[in-house]
Amino acid sequence: MNQEKNYRMTHQREMILEVVQKNHSHLTADEIYDRVRKKLPRISMGTVYRNLDILASCGFIKKLQPGYAQMRFDGNTRDHYHVVCMRCGKIGDAQIEPLDNTLENLENALGNLTSYGIFGHNLEFVGLCPNCMELEKDLPDDQQTNQLMMEVTEDGSQRKPN
Amino acid sequence: MNQEKNYRMTHQREMILEVVQKNHSHLTADEIYDRVRKKLPRISMGTVYRNLDILASCGFIKKLQPGYAQMRFDGNTRDHYHVVCMRCGKIGDAQIEPLDNTLENLENALGNLTSYGIFGHNLEFVGLCPNCMELEKDLPDDQQTNQLMMEVTEDGSQRKPN
DNA sequence: TAGGTTATTAGGAATGATTACTATTATAAA
DNA sequence: TTTATAATAGTAATCATTCCTAATAACCTA
Ligand SMILES: [Mn+2]
Ligand SMILES: [Mn+2]
Ligand SMILES: [Zn+2]
Ligand SMILES: [Zn+2]
Numbered sequence: 001m002n003q004e005k006n007y008r009m010t011h012q013r014e015m016i017l018e019v020v021q022k023n024h025s026h027l028t029a030d031e032i033y034d035r036v037r038k039k040l041p042r043i044s045m046g047t048v049y050r051n052l053d054i055l056a057s058c059g060f061i062k063k064l065q066p067g068y069a070q071m072r073f074d075g076n077t078r079d080h081y082h083v084v085c086m087r088c089g090k091i092g093d094a095q096i097e098p099l100d101n102t103l104e105n106l107e108n109a110l111g112n113l114t115s116y117g118i119f120g121h122n123l124e125f126v127g128l129c130p131n132c133m134e135l136e137k138d139l140p141d142d143q144q145t146n147q148l149m150m151e152v153t154e155d156g157s158q159r160k161p162n
Numbered sequence: 163m164n165q166e167k168n169y170r171m172t173h174q175r176e177m178i179l180e181v182v183q184k185n186h187s188h189l190t191a192d193e194i195y196d197r198v199r200k201k202l203p204r205i206s207m208g209t210v211y212r213n214l215d216i217l218a219s220c221g222f223i224k225k226l227q228p229g230y231a232q233m234r235f236d237g238n239t240r241d242h243y244h245v246v247c248m249r250c251g252k253i254g255d256a257q258i259e260p261l262d263n264t265l266e267n268l269e270n271a272l273g274n275l276t277s278y279g280i281f282g283h284n285l286e287f288v289g290l291c292p293n294c295m296e297l298e299k300d301l302p303d304d305q306q307t308n309q310l311m312m313e314v315t316e317d318g319s320q321r322k323p324n
Numbered sequence: 325t326a327g328g329t330t331a332t333t334a335g336g337a338a339t340g341a342t343t344a345c346t347a348t349t350a351t352a353a354a
Numbered sequence: 355t356t357t358a359t360a361a362t363a364g365t366a367a368t369c370a371t372t373c374c375t376a377a378t379a380a381c382c383t384a
Contacts, residue, residue, distance in 0.1 A: 008351050008360055029341080044363045049342065051361095067227030067284065070341065083278045095275040096268060106258060110287060113257040116245045118289040122229065125272060127280040170331055170380050191370080206334045211371065213332095232370060 007054065012036070012043055016051045020061045021075035026082070026091040028072050064091060066124055085129035087136075094125055169216065174198070174205050178213045182223045183237035188244070188253040190234050226253060228286055247291035249298075256287055 001007040019035045020027065027035070033048045052073055056063040062074040064082065069089030081094035103121055111118045128136060163169040181197045182189065189197075195210045214235055218225040224236040226244060231251030243256035265283055273280045290298060 006352095006360070010351070010361065012362075042363070044365090045341095046343080046345095046364080047362060065229030067229055067233075071229075083272070083276055083280065085278065086281065092276060092278050094272050096272055099264070099268075102261070102264060106261075107287065110245070110256050110258055114245055114254060114289075115292045116247065116254050116287075116289040117295050118245065118287055119248065120288045121285065122288060123283065123285045125269065125278075125280055125283045127276075127278040127282075130277045133279050168331070168381095172332065172380070174333075204334070206336090207370095208335080208372080208374095209333060 001058065005058075007058070012040060012047050013051045013055070015039055015043075016048060017055055017060055020052075020055070020073050023075065024093075026064060026072040026074055028070055032073065066091065081123055081125065083125040083127050085132055086126050087128060087132040090129045090131075092129065099123070163220065167220075169220070174202060174209050175213045175217070177201055177205075178210060179217055179222055182214075182217070182235050185237065186255075188226060188234040188236055190232055194235065228253065243285055243287065245287040245289050247294055248288050249290060249294040252291045252293075254291065261285070 001009050015036045016032060019032050023035075029045070029048055029052060032052070033043070033045055036043055036048065052061070052063065055061045056073070059077060062077055064072045064074055066072075066082075066084045066089070068086075069084060072089075072091050076093070079098045079100070081096065081098065083092045083094050085091070103123070107118050107121060163171050177198045178194060181194050185197075191207070191210055191214060194214070195205070195207055198205055198210065214223070214225065217223045218235070221239060224239055226234045226236055228234075228244075228246045228251070230248075231246060234251075234253050238255070241260045241262070243258065243260065245254045245256050247253070265285070269280050269283060
């Protein structure tokens with residue numbers, strides 16, 4: 001599986017990888033746990049987390065850690081951005097091409113201005129999933145999404161939803 | 163303080179705001195708690211969290227919620243990006259101008275492609291603070307930062323640190 | 325300036341996702 | 355096979371954040 005690390009391929013690890021790869025929906029650890037348990041009823045949560053980390057460190061899957069929402073796992077390891085629902089944490093793929101050039105230039109520029117060593121970046125879009133858009137409608141004003149904005153986008157940027 | 167919400171200005175709220183505004187170092191809730199406690203020794207953690215949320219929702223401060231690190235608070239409410247240390251979670255300001263045009267265009271483009279309602283975005287740079295750069299040197303290879311990369315940048319982007 | 329309404333507090337308990345621990349088991353190499 | 359040790363199940367621990375509630379303090383109005 002990975003030469004230098006002496007990893008072994010166990011049934012548990014195999015099933016976890018399969019579940020993540022067959023789901024294009026950015027599952028959480030407990031969703032993965034539920035699905036794997038159908039086949040391996042005695043698997044434990046610790047095993048799920050440990051393997052997700054290992055699989056991610058080997059590059060077989062990607063670990064997504066949005067701010068203000070729990071981590072999720074992506075079987076698609078190609079470079080792409082995500083939209084995070086600010087209410088329920090659900091994650092969708094952003095169907096736009098990566099800004100590699102722009103952002104790499106930014107990283108280089110920043111590297112010369114800061115005392116930090118720059119290794120990469122994260123860009124995520126913030127919004128509402130279709131489901132939460134619906135629910136939004138019958139909420140009192142003071143729980144409306146614009147009240148959430150400040151807490152959810154780092155830059156306070158706002159935009160009319162489509 | 164805020165007309166529609168009937169907020170009151172208490173000593174606790176005042177002190178918390180003052181601490182956040184006088185510190186340009188993106189403090190965590192417990193760091194703020196420690197500092198406020200010098201003046202108000204009986205203040206409680208719940209009060210700190212509640213007020214930080216309220217102050218952020220009023221736009222007096224900004225709440226930063228990087229993935230994989232605890233939340234921090236910024237007295238500088240102008241639009242700017244941040245560098246997050248992937249080891250200790252410390253946050254520094256990125257001294258580069260915001261990508262407003264580029265990213266607003268992206269948001270608009272994305273809005274037409276996804277079923278999500280897009281409200282904004284978060285961009286953060288990931289790296290090592292000066293302190294952790296030092297510590298890095300005498301670490302065994304398998305704990306070196308490149309091992310952390312996959313877990314920390316959503317896009318797996320890599321770059322030589324300066 | 326006092327009284328009344330209610331936002332806010334202190335203190336402590338609860339939450340919940342994630343991580344750590346450990347005796348036992350399964351994997352892969354020889 | 356035998357053997358070394360990576361990995362597991364089950365469970366306990368962590369720890370940042372949120373929740374709860376009786377008591378208090380801000381602010382409005384008379
Ligand atoms: Mn994806
Ligand atoms: Mn800042
Ligand atoms: Zn949602
Ligand atoms: Zn650091």
